[in-house]
Amino acid sequence: MSLLTVSQLEAGYEPGLSIVKGASIHADKGEIVVILGPNGAGKSSLIKAIAGIVPVTGGSVVLDGEDITAVPAHLKIRKGLAFVPQTENVFPLMSVEENLAVAAGVFRGAAAPIEEMFALFPDLARQRRLAAGSLSGGQRQMLACARALIVRPGVLMLDEPSAGLSPKFVEQVFARLVEIRASGVTIVLVEQNARAALAIGDRAYVLVEGREAHEGPAKTLWDDPLIAELYLGHRKEGVQ
Amino acid sequence: MSLQFLLDGLISGAMIGLGAIGVTLTYSILRFSNFAHGDLMAWGAYAALVAVGVVGGLAGPIAPLSFGLPLILATLFAMGFTAGLALLLDWLLFARLRARGQAIIVVMASFGASMALRNLLEFLFSSSPAYYSRALQIAQPVGFGIRITPDQGALLVMTVALVTGMHLFLTRSQRGREMRAYSQNPALARVTGIDVSRVVRTTWIIGAALAAAAGVMVGTLVQIRPLMGLDLLLPMFAAAILGGIGSVPGAVLAGLIIGLSEAAAVMFIGAEWRAGVAFVILMAVLLVRPTGLFGVTER
Numbered sequence: 001m002s003l004l005t006v007s008q009l010e011a012g013y014e015p016g017l018s019i020v021k022g023a024s025i026h027a028d029k030g031e032i033v034v035i036l037g038p039n040g041a042g043k044s045s046l047i048k049a050i051a052g053i054v055p056v057t058g059g060s061v062v063l064d065g066e067d068i069t070a071v072p073a074h075l076k077i078r079k080g081l082a083f084v085p086q087t088e089n090v091f092p093l094m095s096v097e098e099n100l101a102v103a104a105g106v107f108r109g110a111a112a113p114i115e116e117m118f119a120l121f122p123d124l125a126r127q128r129r130l131a132a133g134s135l136s137g138g139q140r141q142m143l144a145c146a147r148a149l150i151v152r153p154g155v156l157m158l159d160e161p162s163a164g165l166s167p168k169f170v171e172q173v174f175a176r177l178v179e180i181r182a183s184g185v186t187i188v189l190v191e192q193n194a195r196a197a198l199a200i201g202d203r204a205y206v207l208v209e210g211r212e213a214h215e216g217p218a219k220t221l222w223d224d225p226l227i228a229e230l231y232l233g234h235r236k237e238g239v240q
Numbered sequence: 241m242s243l244q245f246l247l248d249g250l251i252s253g254a255m256i257g258l259g260a261i262g263v264t265l266t267y268s269i270l271r272f273s274n275f276a277h278g279d280l281m282a283w284g285a286y287a288a289l290v291a292v293g294v295v296g297g298l299a300g301p302i303a304p305l306s307f308g309l310p311l312i313l314a315t316l317f318a319m320g321f322t323a324g325l326a327l328l329l330d331w332l333l334f335a336r337l338r339a340r341g342q343a344i345i346v347v348m349a350s351f352g353a354s355m356a357l358r359n360l361l362e363f364l365f366s367s368s369p370a371y372y373s374r375a376l377q378i379a380q381p382v383g384f385g386i387r388i389t390p391d392q393g394a395l396l397v398m399t400v401a402l403v404t405g406m407h408l409f410l411t412r413s414q415r416g417r418e419m420r421a422y423s424q425n426p427a428l429a430r431v432t433g434i435d436v437s438r439v440v441r442t443t444w445i446i447g448a449a450l451a452a453a454a455g456v457m458v459g460t461l462v463q464i465r466p467l468m469g470l471d472l473l474l475p476m477f478a479a480a481i482l483g484g485i486g487s488v489p490g491a492v493l494a495g496l497i498i499g500l501s502e503a504a505a506v507m508f509i510g511a512e513w514r515a516g517v518a519f520v521i522l523m524a525v526l527l528v529r530p531t532g533l534f535g536v537t538e539r
Contacts, residue, residue, distance in 0.1 A: 105414035
């Protein structure tokens, strides 16, 4: 059975104006699942709806056998579902250490020690007293991941972690995601950068107009000329 | 020239600063200007007055102060009572309007709440001033021509203790960190697992309790009147904005600056200019540096 099963999910900010229109995806334990799709397809809204910050109007989200569709956002993370937003994903005026402390403090004893996160992200350890707002884009993304991981989630969802990063940092962030998966965390990744995401992904969905239009192993999706041209915005030989 | 105005400014600045903490927290966390904050201050002062009437016989004043254990107990009661009143107001009024998402409606509602609270006080206690104690205090010289009464000294110490405690709470405790996190990024706070309703409750409790403490301070050093909060409203907002919205040390420092400026205006220009000082400072800050002393640009 899948760890995370999303069935026929409908969600949107305004009643009657769904952005997510009956999307169904699932993620098995230890998988990296990539969600791709053209702009406006509802990729971000889909994982925000799963995380509970876009109102859900229909369908269900089941995590580890438990229906968590109606669980409020701040309690979803207690169920083991962590979410890293695309932008504004750190508390800018608090130090790196405080960003991690406030996330861990919500869980009292159950969270990982801050030092464990610093071992995983050594760059952050060197900046621990610095205000999170003054970190570089890549480091900020690392801090956002660490903040989500400190509560030892079963599923880590990320909204375009590569957005705004230079290629070198994209590589670093994605390499770290592979390490995180190796530690047993299931990853659901929404990405524009299809090439980089499919390189580390196991399975991928292509989302079109609010529902999944294609599903398949990540490796073959990149090579499927029809999919590539229609949805991923590149031709077979194209450069990113 | 007498330097007494420095002490007078420091004292009124401490009252303004204590009140401004609540204004700045409400603004940065609940995202609206609470114009009823001054009236919470007045309600705190009257709650302490009633409580002193009840427990006044317990013990006499602690020499050389004009007050003793009864007023200290009454202040604690007033802080709790005012916090409860603020939570009631939030449940009855502000929470319902906040849910609709338009800040301006909540601000207008706070105007209404302000008037209702103030008129209720006049109805219950009349508009004539009241006092915790009729005892006269002898001001002691402390050098440079400055004199201080024992009450003033004690209340300055109380202010320092409350502000220090507040700062430590916000920077060292989990609850305090959650409040700061929420004010910096509400959406991220939710996905981090922070309980928003608890942050809102804590904000009201702290803001109202400090307002009550400031109210008792005004009541002890000046007098207790239903309009006492309204009179301090503009200086408190000026302090919150000059200090930088969301900054507790900023609000207190700015409160002192405004208190001192008011006292200086009385000393050098004329007493009738006192009320204009906070207004001038407020305008100047908004024009020159809208983020205030310790503020940050809103995203």
